[in-house]
Amino acid sequence: MTNPGWGGVPGDGTPPQPRCVRHPDRPTGLSCTRCGRPACPDCLREASVGYHCVDCVAAAQRDVRPVRGVAGNAVTATRPKPIATYALMGINILVYLVTALQAKSVMDNGAGFVNSFTGAATFNSPLFGWWVLSPYDVAQGDWIRLVGSGFLHFGLIHLAVNMFALYILGRDTELILGRARYLAVYAISLLGGSASVMAFEGGGFTAGASGAIFGIMGAQAVILLKLRRSPAPIIGVIAINVIISVSLPGISFWGHFGGLVAGAAATAALLYAPQWLGAGQDREKAVRIGWIGLAAVTLVTLGVVGMRVVQLRSELGL
Template identity: 35%
Template sequence: MSSGPSFGAYHDPSAEQPVCPRHPDRVTYVRCQRCNRPVCTDCQRPSQVGVLCVDCVKEHQRSLPREQRAPRFTNRHGQAVPLATYIIIGITALVYALQWAGQLIPGFPDVYNLFLYSPLHTSWVALELSQLTGQSLFQPWRMLTSALVHSMATPLHLLLNMAVLWLIGRQIEQFLGAAKFVALYVLSAFGGAVAVLFLAAPNSAVVGASGAVYGLFAALWMIGRRLGADTRGITVLIVINFAFSFIGAGISWQGHLGGFLTGLAASTPVVLADKKLASAGSTPETRKRANRRTWLGLGLVAILLIALTFLGGLLIDSQAVLGR
């Protein structure tokens, strides 16, 4: 079937002209190789079999297994956009703005004090004090919200954490995928708070995404080793950062250490599943099994952290909290 008037043939202007279904005001003689409908330049998608329309491309993507589908958001080079990394940076920056609003606007909630974490917030002493004072002091969600707030006296605290997240988060998200990357980030923040619960003073308070960032350091090191890359650079960077953590004043080395160890633990099932997939061959079934193993490993890390939180809360006594 001809897609348009042949060269030298008479064309009747009054005859109905083919138009793009999505853009009826555009005449086009190019047709989709799959559905044979007219397709304008904006709706054309090149493929190995010729030009396809947008609707046929979407239908084909839906028919593929989830792990084989093309990324929904890509840059001009066709690479997946690390949306999870950008969203975390955006949320953290927004929370920092809300911190300042709490200080500058009368009656605005004090986000800084509402989100910071202290071992008291996950101790059984908090439950006892809540009964005595009538105020809820047991607030375990602060173990995660503390990763969203940063020092207001030193904006560099936020800038450094977000800069590192931007630099290495995009690489890790590309390897893991958005969902597993977010899980790794959240678990590392959680693990940093668990280390603070065990290693810091009961009345101490911590803020910042450093624990989560150190978890990303660990994951990048593990992934680099798995891919056979030269990891000497990241190793030196980790050593230097830990040196500053232990030497610098006002730095929660406990949170850094906990985040790093959790990052190692959380990235281990990812690396093992990828290694198993490489040896068994990449098929839909082996990919599903690898995905299940990865999420199972991440789930076990989460359960371990919850159990440690429960145990750490039992070890804090009222005398340590009240300073008696």
């Protein structure tokens, strides 16, 4: 009986010729420094010491536990591209371009007028009129305004400021939380801003991604606390923006505040709820609790919207 991976013709006086264990038709003078089996160049991979065959490389990869981030997301050796942040920026820019083309104006894409007799508003951009946040319209069933308003902007400067902030803040937050969790926090922050406007602002129209961006600021503050780093820099940025929101007319303070609270609460649910509920070292349980926490924050936010809708419908006699 011959050993697998070794060849030779018995009785011809020549020594056995080693052959690749994966390709028996290939003679080779090389071998795996880990298992010692002969292997051809195609079946060897360079290692810190010598060369390992593909079977040993695969076995080693199975034995290595994946590195996890603070939120339970997988961490890779290379810095991933913030695709979600770029996609959100692209959607905001695309929506702005549509409204600008419809309104035939770059700076006044959200222009319109209100009928003094009926109180109905007409916008030069149909999309802007369909998506802009108006509490009374939401109460009458235009639910898309709760989300769509977060992708509208009043003019080019409004868009540029928000997209710059999203570019600066969103990339690192996406890297730390992971793409799916980051998008969830962004969506909850956007919804939180809309819920706050519904609850605390009367009539008028609100639009912009700033509620969601404030939520990302809140998320960064919670992340820094979890990493045991000083949140003072981001808290300073939040304080400056809150002062601006209060001081300047035409800025929705409640939209910003609601997004901030919702984003911070959602991130706390991801990072702290598993610890508080005793997940310990059970990674699967921690991830499950995190997502349940996100769902709970979402339900609370929708509950605020629902209660306000009931109040407004009562005022309208519906």
